[in-house]
Amino acid sequence: MTEEQLQALLHEMTTAEKVGQLTQFAGAFYSEQEDSTPVTGRIEFPVEEDMIKESGSVLGVAGAMKLMGIQREHLKKSRLGIPLLFMADVINGFETIFPIPLGLGATWDPALIEELQTISAKEAASAGLHISFAPMADLVRDPRWGRVMESTGEDPLLNSLFAAATVRGLQGKDSLIANDRVGACVKHFAAYGLAEGGRDYNTVDLSERELRDKHLPAYKAALEAGVKLVMTAFNTVDSIPATANSTLLRDLLRGELKFDGVVISDFGAVQELIPHGVAENEAEAAKKALEAGVDIDMMSLSYAHSLASLIDEHMIDSTFVDEAVLRVLQLKNELGLFEDPYRGVSLEKEQTVVGHPSHLALAQTVAEKSMVLLKNENVLPLDKQTSVALIGPYADNQDLLGEWSIFGKTDQTTTLRQAVQKQYTHAIYAKGSQLYERDEELLKEAIAAMEQTDCLLLALGEGKDRSGEGRSRSSITLAPCQIELARLAKETGKPVIVALFNARPLDLTELEPYADAILECWHPGSEGAKAVVAILSGKVNPSGKLTMSFPRATGQIPVYYNAYQTGRPLPPGSNERFFSRYIDIPNEPLYPFGFGLSYTSFGYSNRSLSSAKWDGSGILTVSVDITNIGEVKGDEIVQLYIQDVVGEVVRPVKELKSFQKVSLSPGETKTVTFEISHDMLQYYHSDLTFASDPGQFRVYVNGSSVCEEENTLTFSLVKS
Known part of the structure; x- marks a missing residue:
């Protein structure tokens, strides 16, 4: 349709039809046969038949035949033939499931993320979906928050790169979305990752300067990549x-950032303005949300019950409704739904595309690149002839897909036991314990298994029932029964390897002394077990690096690498009282941002800057030689950090500004060169101007955020 035709369609619509376009209900309301995929809130409210008839979009249901049937029945009843939009959470894959986003972040590979999201889009589109509620661009510093699994971590730069890559992968790069792509929806606008206490739906309180400097960049990156929708956050700003x-x-969002797409509420968020205490009733909630700029009311009845009467009683300007409806119609037009309400979907296409072997192969590759080797006391990789006792609640567990894999096939997922026993001929299995509860009989079987082999492989972690939305935790340790398994394994004197399956940074302080090696596997997806074995066996050399710090204790949270400088920084090695410190643990996390081991080692030398003084014009270059000083080929993620030594406001101790991945054979050296541009030195000042400070800057180049003072480079920014 042309813009003129859309305007004509809008003019022809009744108020009821307009309001319908601004409401979204779960798939359970559209079909008696619909078994309803999991939703994220309460649905116990009366939805009338007329509301369903006029509604504009559907939530959380997929499947080519199912959605074609719902669309067909809807169009029969629609006076103007306006098709439905189908939206769902396709976060880290549709049926082919990739690692959780926190694991995807650990690849440090935006191009790979774009590639896998293209696969996600193809599968989702073939199943009839039009919109994916991704990326989640929230900056997260509190691993107690259940939704940390859906983030890519604690750094604004990385989050920005991954958000943009996700949008490009899902949508493509054209304004009109191809039939094998889906529209992307960035969330949660804004700053939801800062929920107090790591508790879902909780309050957020931050300054506008902090919002702009740390939290907005990833949302802006998604907008610049052309994202079609923005979802509002549950929290306050x-x-x-x-x-x-x-x-x-x-x-x-609309004024300064020039977003002209659709804004959709999160699940029930319009109705929740009432318990928030800013609306007295549904009518006031609807009025405030629409006037604020929310186009679609997801899973509440506020718009459906109230907008028509608000217009009739002149309590709201009808142009707000018309603007919102037009944006929804434009989105449907950009998806090509007016020309083809079924967008080329067929059962045959779905069966051909979904779960294609090439998709599964990519899922394994991504899982391999996402895993982070946290510890290795020369016990990995494991020789194929090694006898292995595979023990733990994740040893024979198909729960590898993560909380948001609502269309994944858990019952078809290879377990670690199956993958290990295929690779190692001398492998025995004992569960040892339940995930969270001690079992005496299982423990006896595990002790017996420990006595029969050379090496002990413990598969530990937390299930998807302890992560995701509505699953915040006050303590992020492993269950005591799993720690007991690790202690008993250590007491045998045999090598103990831990494969860790989890969806958040955990407090591993109690586990760490019992393990000779720890491989962070995340919830790794459809081919995750195969990826774990590829790394354990040495077929693949791990290269993943953390994008979120692992604390030493829950009470240390939040702990993140780019913290602000304090007036009493703790001197290295000091235990004196009157400094910013804990008296019972170090300030530093157990495993810092950017950290990850390899089966080889890398040496850094010849760090240099192109100039010690710079006026900000052109480019300042940083060079470093990276040498593989080990015995196997490996990939290293070289990271560039900058510190503004004296700022107009207090500045972070360091900030990631760039990174490169290099692949090196044993003994090989490569020179890595970074370019520093003036915008890398700018930030939001107290008056919210975006500018730099003249003066000294420190530059660190290393394989993690831990940077030795003796390897620091410095330059001065001088104003011309």
């Missing part, structure tokens, strides 16, 4: 819920 925050949505 400046004491106003995001879903009713006109300053956030109209002034910042």
